[in-house]
Every structure is written in structure tokens, then in C-alpha cells.
Amino acid sequence: MIESTDDGKTQPSVGDVNCHLICTVCKGYLVDATTITECLHSFCRSCVVPHVAEFHQCPSCSVPLSTTKPFSQLRRDYTLQSIVYKMVPRLARNELDRRKQFRQERFAGASKMNNFVEDSKAEECYLQSFFAPNDPISINCEFGLRANLGKDDLSESGSQQQQHRRFFRCPADLPIGHLVKFLRNKFNVTDPATHKLEILYNGRPLAPEYKLSDVAYIFSWKEREPLRLWYRISPTIK
Template structure:
């Protein structure tokens, strides 16, 4: 039997407190340059007047520093699991706030409306989750093929690597010829192979459990990957570059995915 050691929450506070407001993190947001995390509202207020990290003074984007920050769903999940009362209080404040607004002004996200509970962040090991694996095609790619979604009922301990292996087996993909990429949203990074279904349910806080948890997947050959980096395989340590004002070249990697899929789909 493994020994269980209880650690006082105060010993972990330094990792879960916002250095700007000295409270527990709410909507945890991380700076990609130095990986320091803060409450989203606290950090945005700070960046209105400064363009550097509040802790280490690392310089961010000179004119648009908010381009160098990202939501940290994994960190926020840890905070809510360790301090459940924080989630309850925060959700109540959000419900009170939007109760004074017209329904048309309510956000689409259940979390932003205050409609989730701690159950959204905690799944038991024997809890089964419905998954929907959806083949992803970039909007700017012209492809007439459509592929049916794959539906699975999985224990919460099933890992991303296991789901990837299932896709390889279903489509008879040679690991030496094709790579499988999984992600929760078209703007998200590639999912870590060690994540399990329970972790994914925490990362995707908009999932209400009444519908299958949607996971997007795409397939590309390693030869193509070596020439141009896959759009979803970004590292957190990389600086975010403003691409919104620059037109995408014709050979953008998104346009290559559909071409590669034609090699293995009949």
C-alpha cells in the first residue's frame, strides 16, 4: 500500500495565490513568456498600464501585452479542487450579477454564468464519460468528404494516448507514416498524451455532461510535419505572435491537413 501524506493547504498557497490581489486564483491566466499566473481581471487591469510581468518584470508584447497571456484551465481546476468553497462563492456572485441583466446579455459559457458546481471538476474513477471524436477539417480547405463521428463510453481514467491508439487502429494508420493530433477546441493546443478523460472534463469547463464530450482529431504525415509545424502543436513557452493582421500564405499548414487525409481515406 502507498503511504498517504496529508499536506496543509497553507503549504501550497504560494502556488495558488494571485500576487496582485493576494487571493486565490479566479479565471487563472498565465503569461507564456515566464509562466507566472494571476487572476484574469487582475492581470488585465495591470496590463492596461504596464507591458511586463508583475513578478519578474519580463517584457511582454510592446504594444499589445495581452497577446502574451493564456487561460490556464488546468491550474484553475487544481484551485477549485483544493478550495471547493471558492468555486461555490464565485459562481454565486456570477449568478447574482447576471440576475440583474437581460437574458440576451448572458454569456454562452455555463461557467461564466455561474451555472456549474464542483462536480464539473471532479470525476470518480469508476465514472464513465461519453466521448464524441470529430474529424476536423479547416474552414479554409475545400473538401467534399464527410466522416461520421466516433462515439465512445469510457472510464474517467482512459488517457489521450489510448484514444489516439484507437484512431490508429480504426483507420489502420502506420505510425511511421501518419501522426494523430487531438485537441478540445480549434484554438487549443494539442492535448498531452498523459491527460485522462477526467482531466479533459476539467479543461473543458463548458461541457455540461448532458452531451458527449467532443474531442477533435486530425491526421498528418510526419514528412509534412517536418516541413511545416502543425498549427495545433504549439509550446506554452513560445512567444505569441500577432498573426491577425497578416494574411495567411497559400501553403499555410491548415491547407495541408485535408491533402494529407486524402492519402489514407478511400
């Protein structure tokens, strides 16, 4: 417990609990703390997600995680994060300021954006994005034929393909699976027995349990432009 008690015990200093508030991957204070349910080690979500996606194990103790659904063993740790923010209020304030400032500039117009893109090092720090569950992520979802991602049974003209480009603004916590469901309904291919609908980033199919923020973390997406996803629909091979 970190609250002071009736017998006059005071709060522990940051130093006392520091090691529990630090992410062992980036050595910084935890941001968007995420705990591996197998071993209870905690990391920043942006640190643990790319590691787990690639190695299917804990970055600290290497406990093996499911190779098919490693993300099912990650839990957002709101309690731990609130402790970090309580103990290191400056961190919470910085993070909120950073987001506010970034979003103001993001929507202030392209010219301002271009000036600021010139200093690439500052940009990298500035744009290192962390997402709270309800932070909006803009996505641009395009039909897969344009990227030559695979042969489809749907052959269409350019203008028809254009119609298949969709812009969304979704909460960072939205699972890819929900997007799949939405597109299945939209294009009337709701039956997985007849059609496969995949969502891809840079040609890589995304697991339905990935959240948009996970995709951003895994592929180091910066908020400069909408997250560009592709979808492809193919008949299910019997």
C-alpha cells in the first residue's frame, strides 16, 4: 500500500518503489503498463508488444508464451499505471502535455507540420506515441488489390477500388477482429466458410486480437499520417 496509515506512517519515497515502476526494456518509468499473466512481469505496452510479437516470450524471464495467441497473455495494468502516475506525477503531466501539444500541432495544418519534421531527431522523440485505450487513431483502410497483395476473385476498375478506401477514426484499444467484422458486414461477406477477410499492414496479416495501438507499437507507426491498413477478401479454399 502506498497510502499513509492511521499510525502516522508516511508514504514511501519514489526511491523505495522505483524498481517496480521501471520498465526493464527501456529503463524508463512505465507508460501504459502491461503485465504478462504467466510471470507477472510488467513493461510499457510499447516495449513489450513488439518483443512478444517477435519472440513469443517475456523480455525479462523468457517464459514462453503462446505462439499463436501471445497477446492473450498480456493485460493492461491500470492499477500499476496509476501507482506510477501517483508516485511520479511529473510523468503523467508530461505525457498529457505531450499528447495535447502533439494533437494541436497535428491538426494545425501541413505547413507547421513540415517545419517540424525537419528536425528528425526531435521528431522521433516527440512522435514516440503512447496510446491510452480511448485515444483516437486515424486509419486508412484500402482494398488489397492496389498493393498487389494477392490474387483476388474481385476484379474491379480503379474508381471502384477508390470506393473501397475507407477512413476511420477509432479508439486505440479497438481489436483488429472488430474491424474485420465491420468490413465483412460492409461488403456482405459475413460467412467465414465462403470468404476469408484479412487485414494487413505492410503485407503482414494482422491477428484479430491485435489492438490498433499494438499495430502502432509493433510497426513503430508515427502519428504523422493515418495508419495505413489493407484488407483483402478471398474465397475460402475448400
